[in-house]
Amino acid sequence: MKDAIRVRELKKSYGSHVVLKDLDFQIEKGEIFALLGANGAGKTTTLECIEGLRKYDSGAITVNGKMGIQLQSSSLPAHIKPMEAVKLFAKWNKTKIDDTMLDGLGIKEMEKKQYIQLSTGQKRRLHLALALIGNPDVIFLDEPTAGLDVEGRLSLHEQIRKIKSHGKTIVLASHDMAEVETLCDRIAILNNGNIAFCGTVSELTDRVGRKYFIHIKTQQGDNTFETDNIEDTLISLLGELKQKKIHVLDIKVDRGTLEQHFIEMARREAE
Numbered sequence: 089m090k091d092a093i094r095v096r097e098l099k100k101s102y103g104s105h106v107v108l109k110d111l112d113f114q115i116e117k118g119e120i121f122a123l124l125g126a127n128g129a130g131k132t133t134t135l136e137c138i139e140g141l142r143k144y145d146s147g148a149i150t151v152n153g154k155m156g157i158q159l160q161s162s163s164l165p166a167h168i169k170p171m172e173a174v175k176l177f178a179k180w181n182k183t184k185i186d187d188t189m190l191d192g193l194g195i196k197e198m199e200k201k202q203y204i205q206l207s208t209g210q211k212r213r214l215h216l217a218l219a220l221i222g223n224p225d226v227i228f229l230d231e232p233t234a235g236l237d238v239e240g241r242l243s244l245h246e247q248i249r250k251i252k253s254h255g256k257t258i259v260l261a262s263h264d265m266a267e268v269e270t271l272c273d274r275i276a277i278l279n280n281g282n283i284a285f286c287g288t289v290s291e292l293t294d295r296v297g298r299k300y301f302i303h304i305k306t307q308q309g310d311n312t313f314e315t316d317n318i319e320d321t322l323i324s325l326l327g328e329l330k331q332k333k334i335h336v337l338d339i340k341v342d343r344g345t346l347e348q349h350f351i352e353m354a355r356r357e358a359e
């Protein structure tokens with residue numbers, strides 16, 4: 089399949105702070121691709137270099153097709169009405185307004201409100217609509233569902249899948265691993281200025297295994313244990329605590345995210 093985006097030997101520093109050491113990856117046409125990584129790993133820097141909004145030090149970036157970029161919340165004037173923004177963007181793009189797309193995203197229902205009066209979900213849908221004006225081939229979404237409730241999130245996922253079904257390529261930066269697991273064809277994890285992993289979610293699961301975190305709060309303090317077998321670990325931990333007559337106040341089990349496990353694994357391998 090033809091690449092929508094190809095990044096080769098991308099390097100970027102801010103002064104003496106090296107953020108991207110040497111990035112190499114490609115994004116295939118028609119896939120949903122996510123860029124993951126801890127805060128400050130360089131996701132936004134990478135996306136903005138690809139989008140042409142940020143200068144990079146060296147390397148090569150190729151984008152095949154027209155780009156549509158989702159705005160940050162602060163980028164629209166507070167009092168603009170959604171359809172005014174849509175008309176403005178259509179004019180800039182010298183394109184006709186796609187009523188079917190606007191109906192799908194419920195933009196016309198927001199007609200009477202000003203931008204600051206929109207709910208978070210409505211703002212996200214408007215940002216998506218504005219990114220789609222001009223019928224782009226590659227769409228960049230930065231944290232598309234941050235701050236939304238479950239219903240808002242599911243509805244936006246549905247819209248993103250619909251965009252993909254029209255053959256578009258979608259690139260997103262996200263912190264929400266559950267979202268990435270359900271939505272994305274492939275992911276890349278940024279760590280220490282490099283692509284630490286690039287592949288499908290199931291390839292990532294195969295690499296790190298399914299792990300869990302058990303958090304135990306006792307009179308003596310809090311402890312966290314990583315395990316791939318909740319039952320055995322819990323039985324042995326509780327047995328040990330009982331024997332030592334340490335009183336358990338609270339127990340929580342969470343799955344952690346694949347990204348956390350992967351970064352932890354990379355850290356251990358580097359030691």
Ligand SMILES: Nc1ncnc2c1ncn2[C@@H]1O[C@H](COP(=O)(O)OP(=O)(O)OP(=O)(O)O)[C@@H](O)[C@H]1O
Nearest residue numbers: 102103105107125126127128129130131132133134
């Ligand atoms: N314009 C800038 N000048 C100097 N340093 C910058 C600039 N932009 C980003 N940085 C630094 O570069 C690093 C990467 O930032 P970037 O915003 O790309 O990371 P990120 O992975 O998108 O983070 P987050 O998940 O918090 O949004 C951070 O340490 C950040 O402080």
